[in-house]
Amino acid sequence: MSTKNEQLFLQAKKHIPGGVNSPVRAFAGVGGTPVFMHKAAGSKIYDTEDKEYIDYVGSWGPMILGHAHPKVIDAVKAAADDGLSFGTPTTFETSVADTICDIVPSVEMIRMTSSGTEATMSAIRLARGYTGRDKIVKFEGCYHGHSDSLLVKAGSGMLDIGEPTSQGVPADFAKHTITLPYNDPQAVKDCFEKWGDEIACVIVEPIAGNMNMIVPTQEFHNTLREQCTQGGAVLIFDEVMTGFRVGLRGAQGHFGIKPDLTCFGKIIGAGLPVGAFGGKREIMECIAPMGGVYQAGTLSGNPLAMRAGIAMFEDLTVDGFYEGVADKVTYLVDGIQATADKQGIELRSTKLGGMFGLFFVKDSETQVPQNFDEVTACDMDKFNTFFHGMLERGIYLAPSAYEVGFMSSKHSTEDLDATIKAAAEVFAEMAAAY
Numbered sequence: 001m002s003t004k005n006e007q008l009f010l011q012a013k014k015h016i017p018g019g020v021n022s023p024v025r026a027f028a029g030v031g032g033t034p035v036f037m038h039k040a041a042g043s044k045i046y047d048t049e050d051k052e053y054i055d056y057v058g059s060w061g062p063m064i065l066g067h068a069h070p071k072v073i074d075a076v077k078a079a080a081d082d083g084l085s086f087g088t089p090t091t092f093e094t095s096v097a098d099t100i101c102d103i104v105p106s107v108e109m110i111r112m113t114s115s116g117t118e119a120t121m122s123a124i125r126l127a128r129g130y131t132g133r134d135k136i137v138k139f140e141g142c143y144h145g146h147s148d149s150l151l152v153k154a155g156s157g158m159l160d161i162g163e164p165t166s167q168g169v170p171a172d173f174a175k176h177t178i179t180l181p182y183n184d185p186q187a188v189k190d191c192f193e194k195w196g197d198e199i200a201c202v203i204v205e206p207i208a209g210n211m212n213m214i215v216p217t218q219e220f221h222n223t224l225r226e227q228c229t230q231g232g233a234v235l236i237f238d239e240v241m242t243g244f245r246v247g248l249r250g251a252q253g254h255f256g257i258k259p260d261l262t263c264f265g266k267i268i269g270a271g272l273p274v275g276a277f278g279g280k281r282e283i284m285e286c287i288a289p290m291g292g293v294y295q296a297g298t299l300s301g302n303p304l305a306m307r308a309g310i311a312m313f314e315d316l317t318v319d320g321f322y323e324g325v326a327d328k329v330t331y332l333v334d335g336i337q338a339t340a341d342k343q344g345i346e347l348r349s350t351k352l353g354g355m356f357g358l359f360f361v362k363d364s365e366t367q368v369p370q371n372f373d374e375v376t377a378c379d380m381d382k383f384n385t386f387f388h389g390m391l392e393r394g395i396y397l398a399p400s401a402y403e404v405g406f407m408s409s410k411h412s413t414e415d416l417d418a419t420i421k422a423a424a425e426v427f428a429e430m431a432a433a434y
């Protein structure tokens with residue numbers, strides 16, 4: 001990597017812990033120096049020396065229309081001209097709320113926040129307030145932001161209370177969080193049998209995008225819905241990543257499941273800081289000022305983010321939009337898979353809508369990973385070699401084997417062909433080296 005990036009990273013580290021404002025940006029998983037980007041347009045992102053990369057990170061998901069989409073930029077410029085924040089209700093918030101409630105049938109009311117973390121944290125407080133219960137259930141390998149109750153892993157026994165995964169999270173908080181294996185209907189049933197009437201909510205990434213990508217079984221989702229309904233627990237779909245990404249109605253549209261609450265983020269603000277949680281009216285009415293569950297935010301429903309979101313929804317709701325993005329994903333992933341197969345690289349892939357996952361498995365017997373343990377068993381060294389080989393060739397993938405790829409509507413066939421060609425070159429090097 002260029003000495004310029006190394007210098008910039010050193011400078012950044014002087015006053016910013018680890019040189020980054022979010023850990024995955026530091027390249028800790030893949031090694032090497034992070035690339036400092038300074039502008040982007042369409043499918044491309046550019047570093048400080050104006051080197052161009054075809055971008056499959058898309059700011060970790062929001063950029064489904066491509067970077068610097070003219071309509072979104074115009075909306076943000078117009079919003080800025082009108083003033084940055086008022087701390088009053090605006091009609092823009094009403095428009096975004098109406099749009100989301102019209103599109104997603106399970107969402108009858110919605111509250112905006114400034115990040116996905118706030119959305120999941122608030123949804124959990126709401127579920128606890130609504131049910132009067134303390135325990136929450138989450139799944140191994142799912143990420144829901146960094147609030148205390150969610151930085152918890154399974155205890156030593158399968159159905160044990162949780163242990164913090166971060167220093168600074170009191171064990172007294174973690175003990176209310178139960179962590180189960182993902183995509184395992186029996187574990188959900190056992191959990192409800194043991195804790196049933198103490199569980200406030202189950203929070204799940206309905207398609208996991210934070211342990212690479214796992215599309216769970218329909219049975220898993222049917223079981224979640226059944227057990228929550230029977231047990232009186234709130235089912236929370238964390239669609240911060242999958243919402244308006246895997247399809248217009250998100251993962252809940254794909255599985256035909258109606259969660260009680262849904263969390264959003266990323267895409268709904270088109271790249272500006274945003275989050276939201278919404279769902280059943282009866283539950284949402286428990287939030288202040290209507291009910292006794294407190295939740296607030298100085299910049300929640302910020303006019304820049306709302307007006308960017310409104311502009312973006314105009315394109316997302318055009319017929320065929322998601323089919324177009326999904327076709328690009330299929331073209332790319334099938335192309336990469338075919339070249340891997342040809343060169344004897346044990347690659348497995350998953351895709352849905354505008355998201356895809358690539359796994360380097362250790363042998364020909366291993367199928368596409370279906371839970372966190374199987375993702376962890378993948379060959380991380382091979383992923384890192386692939387990542388750096390692609391980066392050198394101007395292809396920007398997420399710098400971690402636990403992350404997914406994001407497609408935009410602006411990726412052209414030339415971009416996809418260039419990516420497949422780069423992958424073929426890297427696979428040829430890997431085949432010779434391993």
Ligand SMILES: Cc1ncc(COP(=O)(O)O)c(C=O)c1O
Nearest residue numbers: 115116117143144145240241265
């Ligand atoms: C599924 C999911 N939930 C919640 C979050 C947290 O969102 P934010 O980073 O906006 O706080 C993320 C972030 O990547 C996410 O992927």
